[in-house]
Amino acid sequence: MRCRYGPNEIEEKKANPFLKFLSYFWGPIPWMIEAAVILSAVDRHWPDFAIILLLLVANAVVGFWEEHQAGNAIAALKAKLAVKAQVKRDGKWTNPEARDLVPGDVIHLRLGDIVPADARLLEGDPVEVDQSALTGESLPATRKPGEAVFSGSIIRTGEIDALVYATGKNTYFGKTAQLVQGAQTASHFQRAVLKIGNYLIILAMTLVAVIITVALFRGDPMLTTLQFALVLTVAAIPVAMPTVLSVTMAVGARSLAKKEAIVSRLAAIEELAGVDVLCADKTGTLTQNKLTLGDPFNVDGIPAEQVILNAALASRADNKDTIDLAVLGGLKNDQALKDYQVLHFQPFDPVHKRTEATIKGTDGDEFKVTKGAPQVILDLAANAGEVKPAVDKAINEFAACGFRSLGVARADQEGKWQFLGVLPLFDPPREEAKQTIATARDGREGQDGDGRCTGHCPGNRQEIRDGGKYPQCRRLWRYQAS
Numbered sequence: 001m002r003c004r005y006g007p008n009e010i011e012e013k014k015a016n017p018f019l020k021f022l023s024y025f026w027g028p029i030p031w032m033i034e035a036a037v038i039l040s041a042v043d044r045h046w047p048d049f050a051i052i053l054l055l056l057v058a059n060a061v062v063g064f065w066e067e068h069q070a071g072n073a074i075a076a077l078k079a080k081l082a083v084k085a086q087v088k089r090d091g092k093w094t095n096p097e098a099r100d101l102v103p104g105d106v107i108h109l110r111l112g113d114i115v116p117a118d119a120r121l122l123e124g125d126p127v128e129v130d131q132s133a134l135t136g137e138s139l140p141a142t143r144k145p146g147e148a149v150f151s152g153s154i155i156r157t158g159e160i161d162a163l164v165y166a167t168g169k170n171t172y173f174g175k176t177a178q179l180v181q182g183a184q185t186a187s188h189f190q191r192a193v194l195k196i197g198n199y200l201i202i203l204a205m206t207l208v209a210v211i212i213t214v215a216l217f218r219g220d221p222m223l224t225t226l227q228f229a230l231v232l233t234v235a236a237i238p239v240a241m242p243t244v245l246s247v248t249m250a251v252g253a254r255s256l257a258k259k260e261a262i263v264s265r266l267a268a269i270e271e272l273a274g275v276d277v278l279c280a281d282k283t284g285t286l287t288q289n290k291l292t293l294g295d296p297f298n299v300d301g302i303p304a305e306q307v308i309l310n311a312a313l314a315s316r317a318d319n320k321d322t323i324d325l326a327v328l329g330g331l332k333n334d335q336a337l338k339d340y341q342v343l344h345f346q347p348f349d350p351v352h353k354r355t356e357a358t359i360k361g362t363d364g365d366e367f368k369v370t371k372g373a374p375q376v377i378l379d380l381a382a383n384a385g386e387v388k389p390a391v392d393k394a395i396n397e398f399a400a401c402g403f404r405s406l407g408v409a410r411a412d413q414e415g416k417w418q419f420l421g422v423l424p425l426f427d428p429p430r431e432e433a434k435q436t437i438a439t440a441r442d443g444r445e446g447q448d449g450d451g452r453c454t455g456h457c458p459g460n461r462q463e464i465r466d467g468g469k470y471p472q473c474r475r476l477w478r479y480q481a482s
Contacts, residue, residue, distance in 0.1 A: 008101040008117050008167035024060035029197050032204065032233065033059075039230040043223065048230065063246030085116045088161075103165050110159035111321055111347060115152065118171040119162035121145045127158035128349050134173060140350060157349040159318075189270035193245070204236040278440065286437070287427040291322050293330035294403060294424035297394040299387045307421035309336055311408045314357045314369040316345055323348075323406065324355075326425055327371070348372065368411040374422060377407030381419035391422060398424045 024030065033056045040049035083098040086108040093108070098116035101107070107119060109127070121127070121143055128140035131153045140156045143149055149162060151171040168174055208229045215225035249270065253263040263269060280286065296307045308330050315324035331337070341360040348355045354372025361367065370377060374395055378384045395405045403424035411417045 007099045021060060021064045024063050025056070027194075027197065029193070029200075030056065030059070032197070032201060032236065036230060036233045039226060039233060043226050043230055045227070045230065059246075063250075083114060083116060101164055101167055103167060105164040106161055107164060108159070108161050109149070109155050110318070111155055111157060113155045115149050115155065115162075117151050117164045118148060118166035118173075119164045120148050122161040122163060124160035125158055127160050128156040130154040130156050157347045159347075188274060189267045200236050204233055207232055207236075286433045287429050289322060289427060291326035291404075291425045291427050293326050294398075294426055296408075296421050296423050297391070297398075298421035299390065299419060300383075302420050304421070305332065307408050307423065310369045310410050310420055311371045311406065311423055312337060313340060313342070313359050314355045314371040314408070316347070316355075321348070323425065327406075327423065330423075352376070365413060367413065368415075368417075369409070370411075370417070371406055371408045371423070374405050374407035377409045377417075378419060380417040381409050382416045383418055387419050391419065394422050398422070402426060 025034070033052060036052050037049060037056060040046075040052055084095045085098045085101055087094055087096055087101065088106040088108070101117050105117075106122070107116065109115060109119075115129070123145050126142050126144045127149075129143050129149050130140045131150065134150055134152060145160070148165075149155075150173060151166075152173040166172075166174075211228050211232065212225055215222075215228075249267070252269045256263050256269070293308070296304045298304055298307050308327065311327045312331050315321075315327045317324065317328055339362045342357055343360055343366065344358040346352075346356040352372070353376045354370050356368060356370040358366060358368050370380065374391060378388060378391065381387070391407075398405050403426050406423040406425060408420045408423060409417045410420055
């Protein structure tokens with residue numbers, strides 16, 4: 001099948017190595033060097049001819065080799081970062097690389113997965129799909145069984161099986177990528193080099209024309225005039241510039257590849273160096289994307305363990321959601337969930353901003369649990385009017401120390417929701433994040449003078465330093481103080 005359809009990847013246009021090497025002899029700067037070579041031969045100044053020709057070939061060889069090495073490093077990185085897919089073949093679920101998919105494969109998609117190929121959804125619940133990379137739409141789109149999902153989109157809620165019907169260049173994303181590859185635009189770097197080359201060519205030709213005109217007017221020997229023209233042409237050429245530029249960018253590309261950054265075009269390095277505004281998301285970029293659970297805030301004397309237990313019942317480990325895993329990891333007793341049966345689970349979605357589960361307890365009674373954005377959970381709760389002031393205060397205190405708050409509620413058999421408490425979640429910053437931000441700001445750091453948490457933490461600074469009630473807040477204090 002793969003022989004018929006080819007690999008499931010966007011084919012990059014690979015230039016002929018020989019033609020790529022010859023391209024280093026084409027351009028304003030190489031033209032000037034070649035002109036100097038020709039003038040040296042005409043003048044029969046063989047030492048100059050050999051030296052200039054050697055420089056011309058050296059520029060091409062060094063530039064070609066460095067770019068080739070950078071390309072090898074990028075190819076190795078792409079192989080290392082290959083996306084896996086969950087595929088059902090011969091009645092068994094396997095995890096081959098996404099590039100091995102072929103039309104007819106049945107794949108399993110779940111929360112956070114990147115759709116590896118164009119596929120049609122099979123039976124199951126509707127899923128929310130982020131297609132912003134394809135359509136620019138910021139909100140996820142709902143896709144029902146029988147509808148198509150496109151390669152490159154991301155599953156935001158739910159899970160479902162799907163049948164692959166298009167791979168590689170035949171996908172919606174592949175066709176778009178081919179159009180993009182066909183659009184050739186000159187980078188700022190290329191325009192700058194071309195401008196320098198054109199300026200030097202015009203200047204050199206103007207001066208050579210002046211020398212020849214004056215020499216003819218004065219009746220100077222033509223051989224002597226050509227020698228002067230040769231000297232002027234060679235002097236006007238930045239002979240080492242092509243090599244220096246190629247080597248600098250190629251070394252930069254290899255250095256970035258070691259840090260798992262893919263550079264498809266060497267000129268992109270220079271483009272990035274000229275940015276004025278750099279935007280970055282927080283989770284997983286500035287932070288470790290490893291949520292940990294703090295001490296819950298509970299209402300009406302409900303034990304903290306019960307708040308965590310009800311939140312865990314509204315979580316699902318199979319989804320590999322970082323919030324769900326953090327909540328489940330907060331359970332002191334791993335066997336606590338075995339006494340309950342999940343009858344139905346509604347995953348998180350950006351519209352409702354919560355998860356919900358219908359649970360059957362050991363006594364046979366059914367009840368519902370939910371967790372999500374605190375304001376959404378409060379709107380559901382029958383006791384919201386009583387607990388809202390205390391809950392809002394707790395949320396503000398958690399937020400002041402970098403915690404993310406999660407509301408928890410439970411409904412009885414009559415369907416009345418009762419707000420139980422707030423779970424604080426903390427995502428510690430990366431060790432190198434502070435230095436990275438400081439470097440980006442040219443050393444200007446906005447940290448507090450005495451290294452304390454900004455805002456009002458739930459606990460005084462001495463409690464935080466001593467590691468009393470809020471260890472996550474203590475870590476944040478140490479991070480800001482460092």
